[in-house]
Amino acid sequence: MEVVIKAAQFILSLSFLIVLHELGHFIPAKIFKTRVEKFYLFFDYKFSLFKKKIGDTVYGIGWIPLGGYVKISGMIDESMDTEQLKQPAQPWEFRSKPAWQRLIIMLGGVIVNFILGILIYIMITFVWGINFVEADGVKDGFAVHETFKEYGFKDGDKITKFNGVKPLDVRDVNKHLFLRGITSIEVIHTSGKTETLTIPENIGEIMWEKGIMQPFKVRILPIIDTVLANSPAEKAGLLKNDKILSVNNKLTPYWNDFTELVIASEGEFTIKVERNGTIKSMSLITGEGKKIGVAPNKANSLSEQHKKYSFLESISKGNSIAIWTLRDYITQFKYVFTKKGATSIGGFIAIGSIFPATWSWQAFWSITAFLSIMLGFMNLLPIPALDGGHVMFTLYEIITGRKPNDKFLEYAQITGFVLLIALLLLANGNDVVKLFS
Template structure:
């Protein structure tokens, strides 16, 4: 199946799952506090719905516009902007008639569900699949290091032993830690057998971001193909599993990390690729895509170790992994407010790209857990029209004892709604621009 279709199916399935559970987070406490819920929709039903059915006081349905979902709670100023209802006298079963603490719980329900769900999925992943890691013993060739990091004392062939004086279990995580965590020093084993502890400059993550160096350490591996997904350039060029890349565009390729610089220079340009198959030298024409990729999967020539956990350990490890996932995302969120960060914002295309090219449940659930935690964080931001905006006004009411008037809430809701629409258009516009021009 075409990788685009595989990613699209995973994206729709994952978002549908997360949206329904998020809205249930609002729906359940609303019902518990005897608040009427008029609608419960997956996707938006602008003008019409693909499916709808009324059960009791609530219309359940599926809209045609897959930009999210919603519950319409009676007596609440939301994206429906139902001014006629708000102009009437408050009813006992309306949101606005409930105590502030009940309204706060209702509004926090969706975020809480997404956050808890993300952690639970990570716990399930730890129990079913455990964690994969590659230690220095499994990487006899070590890392290739970008030029700017050689200035600190790193060398090609280095193997990571410790970070901040502690054993570093998974060497492949070093780039993530440098970018998003407090790395003060790294102890490496040089190719000549000597060990060295190298000090890392402060704000190294910011420097990496500004310089566009997000992978300063790349594993040194032979350029042998593990597999070739269908529908991509590599398959169209006739490449197969176990082919060894020898050169691209007349540039000799000795290791895997030497491929990306060549293909990135030749995006959407046809190049000649020379490879070895069963001892025979062959060549083919191939065109890297707009991201500089040619569609094959690495054959890791080192052993990936896997650590399995029991039920109790899985809970602890899953919680820890969820915490660091949330913490890392919050940390890197600051880059959104830079010119470069804003230009890298992505919409549904970028989200779909997080899923694997071929279906596997581990990749699906891992990405779904990440999206669940991202949705929780994004929804709690204090922006009108988001859950966080409602929470902000409710906290103001609980602290001051004064409720913002309906006119102010309507204007705030409208401003927040248009801000979100603009952000969605901008992010998806970035996806389109990159697909056409990059």
Template sequence: MDPFFVKAIQLILSLSILIVLHELGHFIPAKLFKTRVEKFYLFFDVKFSLFKKKIGETTYGIGWLPLGGYVKISGMIDESMDKEQMAKPPEPWEFRSKPTWQRLIIMLGGVTVNIILGFLIYTLILFNYGRDFVTPETMPDGFAVHESFKEMGFQDGDQILKVNGEPFENVTDINKYLLLRDVTTVEVLHQNGSTETISVPEDIGMTNFKAGILEPFVPLVNPVIDVVAPDSPAEKAGLQKEDRIVFVNGEETNFWHEFTQKVKSSTDEPVSLVVERNGEIINFDIKPDENNVIGVAPLLNFDVVHKKYTLWESITQGSSFGYDILRDYVAQFKYVFTQEGATQVGGFGAIGNLFPDTWDWYSFWMTTAFISIILAFMNILPIPALDGGHVVFLLYEMVSGRKPNEKVMEYAQMIGFFILIALVLFANGNDVYRWLFG
């Protein structure tokens, strides 16, 4: 099956699961508090529905526009803007007639489900699959270091021992930590056998991001091909597994990162490769694809430690892993408000590309858990029309002891809705731009 359709099916299935469970997070407490739910929809039913059936007082359905889903709760100012209902006297079964604490629980239900679901999926993944680590001992050749980091004292071949004075469990996480965590010191083992604790500038994450240095540490790997992607420029040109890359564009290549850097800087020009295959020297001219890659992966010269977890360990580690994902996602939000970050904001295309080209349940559930965490955070933002906007008004009511003016809430809802539409158009517009122009 075409990779596009594989990704699309995974995206639709993942979003369907998450949307239904998110809306159940609102639906169940609403029912428990005897609040009428008029509609429960997967996707939006603008003008018409693909399917609908009324059971009791609730119409359940599937819309045709896959931009989300919703529950319509009686007596609530939401995106339906049902002014006729709101103009009538409140009924006992309506949202607006319920105590503030009940309304708050109803509004927080969707976000709560997404958080719990993300943590639960990570727990089950760790219990079923375990987790891989790369330790300093299993990667003795260390890292190739970006030139800007060499000025701080780092050297090619450094092994990462500690970050902020704590032993570093998975050394391949170092780039993520520098970008998203508060890293002040890194202890390294140089190739000459000496150890050194190097101080890192406080604003290193933002500095690297604006400079486009997202991977200042790259594992030192020999330029030997292990995987050639199907239908890639490399496969079409004739590259094979175990080919050793000797020269790129006439320059000698000793490590894999040197090869990838030269390919990415090719600026749409064919790349001239000289490879060694079974003692024979072969020349290739290969034009990279729209992402400036040719579709090969290296033979790794370091070992991966695989760790299995008991059920209890999976619960604690899964919760910790989910918390780290949420914390890192919140931390990266500061980059969105930079010129460089705004251009990287993506919509459904970017989300779809999180999934692999071929069906893989491990990757599917890892990505689904990640999206669940994202949905939780995005929904709790204090923007009218999102759950977080409703929560802000409810907290105001709890603190002040009086309800916000309904007209104010209606206008806020409209403004929030237009903000969301603008963000959706901007994000998906970025996807289209990247698709057209690379």
């Protein structure tokens, strides 16, 4: 059932983004009196699930859920239909339009993506507000990865400032370290001493190469709040409010100790819990991804605050979230070009997995906003077959006054399409390998 819910959210989000992105091309094309032959959600190789012709345009739904497209007359696109280019140019064709109009038509999709992302973040901020945790809200401090202890951090540290500035949410420390160039963190040690610790400027690269994506974990008492139905935990007899004492006779003072020991187990382990003053021992076998189906009670360890925003405040805050989302995505994009990055690229399974297992409109819109920003950036890359490739050639024409010939554009489109297919196979191949490993 969890897979069905995740898949439903993914398909709904993807469909929503595809239709609006293609509308970004469709509307300016119509404004400039350019004929649009097809408007499709998903690809329709050989046949369509649905299609209907209205005016000059066939609207339809394809059967291959890898994207969508608008087919514009007189344009070399992913359809690779070059027959009409052998005929004299017609006034309604894309190739007959001035370069500035063609540029607007090609930029329309990514502009919609960015605007949509901003609008969704504004809506999320206004409707749900923002939850955050200040330094004192992490009652038992953070558990620190061994690598970061070399910089002077200690288990139980409370984080107060990033680069001398008090953060809105101290839980953002890992993201800021990886993406936003933190070079110093102020902490309060368990001894009560306040200290500012220096971090290498290339800390993001260090985290990436060593696979330390969460060097700081909030220390939460190991008390169970939720036991999922039909999970290994439920089958073993674990209950809400059980306090986990040990795994394979190793003590678990905090939840992170418990999870690390479960992950380190060989798939089967012994757990001791305290229930109503009585110690009980039971054996468990981990499920998919070394998960057993329990979640902690954070109330005694984490004090979360909530901030509501007026509509005007939401506009400013939503814009800020969208801008930082784009900046963070661009920053992490450089890691794609590393050896490790090539094996870390994810496809549809990876994207679908980020949706929650239970339906949540807040999570759905938050992920959709992120995907919209991501798709906008990806489509702007100067790769033939992407919007960015068409934009690149059009800008070249505007600057030099010379239009690339159709044969060159055709070969460029083929090259770009082959490259995209290769990336698609790599990403989804990685998903399959991870799924079975």
